[in-house]
Amino acid sequence: MSFALEIRNLKKAFGGLEVTRDVSLTVAAGARHALIGPNGAGKSTLVNLITGVLKPSGGEILLGGSGIGNLSQAERVKRGLARTFQINSLFPTMTVAENVALAMVAHDGADARVLDNISRDPALAARIGEHLLRLNLADTADRLVSNLSYGQQRIVEVALALALRPNVLLLDEPAAGLAAKDVEMLLDLLKGLPDTVSVLIIEHDMDLVFRFAQTITVLVDGRVLLTGTPEEVRKDQRVRDVYLGRRHG
Amino acid sequence: MPSLSTLLSLFIDGASYGMILFLIASGLTVTLGIMRIVNLSHCGFAMIGGYAALALVSMGLPLLAALPIAVLFTMAVGFLLEQTIYRVVYRTHEFGQILMTLGLTYLMVATINLLFGSLMQNIPVPEALNGVWLAGGLTISKYRIFLVAVSAGVAVLLWATFEWTMFGAKLRAAIDNPRMARASGIDVGRLLSVAFAAGCGLAALGGVLGAQMLPLEPFYALKYLVLVLMVVTVGGLGSLKGSLVAALALGLIDTFGRYFVPEFGGFVIYVTVFAFLLVRPRGLFQNA
Amino acid sequence: MRKPENTIGTSVPEMRSALRTHRFGWFEIVMLVVFVAVYYLLPGYLPLATQVAIMIIFAISLDLALGYGGIETLGHAVFYGIGGYAAGLYALHVWQEPISGLLVAAIAAGIFGIVSGVVVLRAKGLTLVMLTLACATMVHEFANSMRAVTGGDDGLSGYRIDPVFGLFRFDLFGRTAYIYSVCILVVVFLIARVVANSNFGLTARGIRSNAQRMQLLGVPVLNRLVLLYAISGALAGIAGALSAQVTKLVGLNTLAFTLSGNVLIVLILGGIGRLYGAVIGSIVFVVLSDRAAAIDPFNWLFILGGLIVLTVWLAPDGIAGRFSALTQQLRGRERKS
Numbered sequence A: 001m002s003f004a005l006e007i008r009n010l011k012k013a014f015g016g017l018e019v020t021r022d023v024s025l026t027v028a029a030g031a032r033h034a035l036i037g038p039n040g041a042g043k044s045t046l047v048n049l050i051t052g053v054l055k056p057s058g059g060e061i062l063l064g065g066s067g068i069g070n071l072s073q074a075e076r077v078k079r080g081l082a083r084t085f086q087i088n089s090l091f092p093t094m095t096v097a098e099n100v101a102l103a104m105v106a107h108d109g110a111d112a113r114v115l116d117n118i119s120r121d122p123a124l125a126a127r128i129g130e131h132l133l134r135l136n137l138a139d140t141a142d143r144l145v146s147n148l149s150y151g152q153q154r155i156v157e158v159a160l161a162l163a164l165r166p167n168v169l170l171l172d173e174p175a176a177g178l179a180a181k182d183v184e185m186l187l188d189l190l191k192g193l194p195d196t197v198s199v200l201i202i203e204h205d206m207d208l209v210f211r212f213a214q215t216i217t218v219l220v221d222g223r224v225l226l227t228g229t230p231e232e233v234r235k236d237q238r239v240r241d242v243y244l245g246r247r248h249g
Numbered sequence B: 001m002p003s004l005s006t007l008l009s010l011f012i013d014g015a016s017y018g019m020i021l022f023l024i025a026s027g028l029t030v031t032l033g034i035m036r037i038v039n040l041s042h043c044g045f046a047m048i049g050g051y052a053a054l055a056l057v058s059m060g061l062p063l064l065a066a067l068p069i070a071v072l073f074t075m076a077v078g079f080l081l082e083q084t085i086y087r088v089v090y091r092t093h094e095f096g097q098i099l100m101t102l103g104l105t106y107l108m109v110a111t112i113n114l115l116f117g118s119l120m121q122n123i124p125v126p127e128a129l130n131g132v133w134l135a136g137g138l139t140i141s142k143y144r145i146f147l148v149a150v151s152a153g154v155a156v157l158l159w160a161t162f163e164w165t166m167f168g169a170k171l172r173a174a175i176d177n178p179r180m181a182r183a184s185g186i187d188v189g190r191l192l193s194v195a196f197a198a199g200c201g202l203a204a205l206g207g208v209l210g211a212q213m214l215p216l217e218p219f220y221a222l223k224y225l226v227l228v229l230m231v232v233t234v235g236g237l238g239s240l241k242g243s244l245v246a247a248l249a250l251g252l253i254d255t256f257g258r259y260f261v262p263e264f265g266g267f268v269i270y271v272t273v274f275a276f277l278l279v280r281p282r283g284l285f286q287n288a
Numbered sequence C: 001m002r003k004p005e006n007t008i009g010t011s012v013p014e015m016r017s018a019l020r021t022h023r024f025g026w027f028e029i030v031m032l033v034v035f036v037a038v039y040y041l042l043p044g045y046l047p048l049a050t051q052v053a054i055m056i057i058f059a060i061s062l063d064l065a066l067g068y069g070g071i072e073t074l075g076h077a078v079f080y081g082i083g084g085y086a087a088g089l090y091a092l093h094v095w096q097e098p099i100s101g102l103l104v105a106a107i108a109a110g111i112f113g114i115v116s117g118v119v120v121l122r123a124k125g126l127t128l129v130m131l132t133l134a135c136a137t138m139v140h141e142f143a144n145s146m147r148a149v150t151g152g153d154d155g156l157s158g159y160r161i162d163p164v165f166g167l168f169r170f171d172l173f174g175r176t177a178y179i180y181s182v183c184i185l186v187v188v189f190l191i192a193r194v195v196a197n198s199n200f201g202l203t204a205r206g207i208r209s210n211a212q213r214m215q216l217l218g219v220p221v222l223n224r225l226v227l228l229y230a231i232s233g234a235l236a237g238i239a240g241a242l243s244a245q246v247t248k249l250v251g252l253n254t255l256a257f258t259l260s261g262n263v264l265i266v267l268i269l270g271g272i273g274r275l276y277g278a279v280i281g282s283i284v285f286v287v288l289s290d291r292a293a294a295i296d297p298f299n300w301l302f303i304l305g306g307l308i309v310l311t312v313w314l315a316p317d318g319i320a321g322r323f324s325a326l327t328q329q330l331r332g333r334e335r336k337s
Ligand SMILES: Nc1ncnc2c1ncn2[C@@H]1O[C@H](COP(=O)(O)OP(=O)(O)OP(=O)(O)O)[C@@H](O)[C@H]1O
Pocket: A014, A017, A019, A037, A038, A039, A040, A041, A042, A043, A044, A045, A046
C-alpha cells in the first residue's frame, strides 16, 4: 500500500533540547489522521519540519514516495503539500474570491501571465465559484477577508489550502478559538473532503478529533507513544495516564 | 599627489561638514529609532533655526547670543508641531507619514519663502572667528576649527546623556524595544516628545553653525534632506554612534571625492551609500 | 482547456465583481469627452493639458508599482528621467522619429527597472524606501556629472522631433503635442489596465497584501516584483520621453527627488491601486499648482503642502477612494430600497 506522507526517524533539537526524537509516522492515502498530545509534545514542531519551516537534525520525509527533505517550503507546496496557518496568513485586503483565485492561479503556474484577464476567464470563475460553494463561502465571495468573522476566516484558511489541490493537507489546530457552531461547520467541511486528499490534523479539541479521525497518533515528549484507531487510543492506559496525569499533576 | 597640507585642510573641511550633518541627523535617528516615523520635515527644523539666527543677527545681536535663542525657538516650534500635527502623523501608516511630513516640509518652505524671500543667504561669521591660522604652510579656517570643536563637544554631551542619565537609559530602552519599555512603565509618548524637541534643537544648532557650508534658502529643507536621511540610514536607525560615524564618513568621502574626481561631483557619495546599503541594509549599527 | 462547467450554478458575472478588476464605465467616457472638449474649448491651455496627460501616465506607472505591488518608492523619478534623457539623446544622435523614441525610452527605463529592481527589491519597508531614494539620487548625480552627454545643469536640448507618422508636425500652439500625448495616454492606460486585470495583476495585489504567504503559495515573489517594477519603469520612461519630445528639453529636475515626491502626492491625492486615481490626482495637482503659481508664484507651496497634509489626514484613500466609498453607499441604499 502506498503512503501519502511518510516520516522516517525524524529528529530535531533546539540547542540541547530534543523536541522531536526519532519520530516515524505514516499517513495513508485518503487517510483522516490526527496527531494529539499534551502541550509542548512537539506537534507544531513536527508540522514545521514536514512543511520545511524548520530543518530536521536527522531523518527522512517522503511525500508520495519521494523525498522532500531538501525542498523549500514553496517547492513542497508545488508537490502537493498544503497546510493551514495561524489566522493572519490570509490576504486581508482582498476578497474571499481573490484569495482563492490567488492560490488557484499560483497552483496552475499561471501567476505571471500579464495578458490573461482574470475576470474574462470563465473556467477560473467557475472553479472559484464551485470551490466557494462547496465550502459554504459563496455568500462571502465579494467580501474583504479582513471584514469576516474569525470563524469565517478560519474556513477561508482551509479554502486557500484546498485551492492548491493538495494530496496531503496539514491542519494545525484549525478549531482553536472557534465558537461551537463554527466547529460544527468546520467538521462538516472536513468530512466532505474528497478521498484524494489525505488529512493530518493537529487538534486539542478531542471531541472533534474522535468524530473526524480514523487513525490517531499520540505524541509525548517528542516520541510517538502509540498509533491506533480512536477506540484503541481511547482505551489505552498510557494515554489516560499522560492526559490525566498532567491534569492532576 | 597633493601636498600634506592640502590633505589636512581637506580633512578638516570634510570633518566639519560631517559634524554639521551629524548635528542635523542626530535628532532624526533617535525619533526614528523609537517610533519608526520617517520625518521628512526634520531638515526643515535646521532651516528654521538658521533663519531664526539670521533674523536675530540682522537685528544686531551677536551670533553667539543669537545661537541659543534660535535653538530654543526651534525647539518650541518643534514641540508645538509634535503636540499637534505629528499626533495625526503618528496615526497614519508608514507611507502616509512620509507624505504628510513631506507636505509639512512644503509648508515650511513656503513660510520661510514668505518671510525671508527666496535668495540664498549667509549668516555673517563673527569677527573673532573670521580668517585663518597659518601654521607651517598650513592654512586653517578658524571657523571650521570652531565648528569641529563645538560639535565634538555636543556629541560628547549627547553621548554622556545617552549613557549616563536616567533619561538616556529610558531612551535606549525605548529604541531597543518600545513595547517592552512601555510595559515597564516608561512613558514612551512623553519621552518621544522630549526627544523630538531636543532633536529639533540639535538640528537648529547644525543649521545655524553650518550656514557657511549649507547656505540658507527656502528649499534648504528639501535640498539637504536626502543627505541627512542617508546619514541616518547608513548609521542604522536609532544609533547615535552610527550617525556620527556615517556623517563623518559621508562628509569626508564627499569632500575628498569632489576634490579628486571633481567631474563626478556628488556622484561618488551616493554610489558609496547605495553600495553600502546593499551590503548592509540595516546600516552600521543595527538594533533589533 | 477545461470547459467552464457550471454544475453547481454560480453565475460567472458574480465572480467578476468579486475579483474587483477594472471595468470601463462612465469615468472613461467622461474623461474622453473632457479631453476632446479641452482641445476645442480651451486652446490656450493645451500646453498645460499636455502636462496633465504626461503626469497621468507617470502616476499610472507609479500606481502599478505602489498601488498594486506595494513597492514603496521615493525614487520613481529615476525612470521618468532616464526615459527623458534616452528620448532626448536618441533624437539628438540617432533618429528624430517620435514613436521609436518612446520605445527606446521605455526599453531603457525598463531595463533599468530590472537591473535596479533585482538589487533594491530584496529590501522591505523603510530600507526599500531609502534604497529607492539613494538609487534615484545616484542617477541624478551621475547625470549631473556627465555634462558632456547630458548638458548638466543646463539640460539637454537642441534636438528636433519629426512629425508624428511623418504627417503631423509639432506646431507652435501645442496642438499636435496635445493630441499625441493624449493618444499615448490612452495606449498607456490600456496597457496598465491589461496588466492590472491580469493574473499577474492579481499576483501583484497578493504580494502587496501578504508577500510571505505569496511565497508559500509557490510564487517567486522577488521575480514577480522585478517584472512589475520593470513594467512600471517602462511606462514612467514613456512619460519622461513624452515630456522630452514635447518640450524639447530634458533637465536634471526630471530625475530630482521633488518629482518623485510630487508623483507620490498625485497618487495619494487621487487614490492608489485603482488606476483612475492617477487620472484624478494628476488633474487636480497639475491644474492646481499651475493656477496657484500663476496667482501667487511665491506662496503656492502653501496650497500644495496644505493639500497633502489634509488629504493624508482626512482622505487617506484619496479622492477616488472617497468617491467609490460614496458610490458604494449609494448602491447599498439602492439594494435596500
Ligand atoms: N524555536 C524553538 N527554539 C527552542 N525551543 C523550541 C522552539 N520551538 C519549540 N520549542 C520547544 O519545543 C517543544 C515543543 O514545542 P511545540 O510547539 O512543537 O509543541 P506543541 O506540541 O505544538 O505544543 P502546543 O500543544 O502547546 O501547541 C516545547 O518545549 C517548546 O518550548
